[in-house]
Amino acid sequence: HDDEIKKIVRNGLAEFQKFFEQMILQGQKKRTIPLEIDAHKTAVSLVSLFVGIRVLARGGFDEQNLRISADQALTLIASK
Numbered sequence: 001h002d003d004e005i006k007k008i009v010r011n012g013l014a015e016f017q018k019f020f021e022q023m024i025l026q027g028q029k030k031r032t033i034p035l036e037i038d039a040h041k042t043a044v045s046l047v048s049l050f051v052g053i054r055v056l057a058r059g060g061f062d063e064q065n066l067r068i069s070a071d072q073a074l075t076l077i078a079s080k
Contacts, residue, residue, distance in 0.1 A: 013047060013051075016047050016050070017043045017044060017047045018043075020042070020043035020046045020047060021039045021040055021042075021043035024037065024039040024042055024043060024077060025039050027077065033077045034077075037076070037077060042076050042077060045073075045076055046073060046076060046077075049069065049072075049073040050073070052069070053066055053069050053070060053073075056069070
């Protein structure tokens with residue numbers, strides 16, 4: 001069962017990453033996300049941050065620090 005669960009989780013994370021990458025590319029086409037941002041690397045980072053924030057929220061991390069983490073994640077795609 002462990003291998004099956006790993007496969008399901010891996011596929012889910014890959015789809016999530018693909019979603020972020022597509023949204024970044026769309027934002028770049030609309031010029032709302034800077035073109036110099038690497039869509040793939042940023043998508044990987046956003047998935048990591050999202051998963052981390054969810055884990056921290058379940059572990060009792062306070063709301064203020066969760067907000068700081070979420071706001072920091074947005075700086076990855078912000079215009080400079």
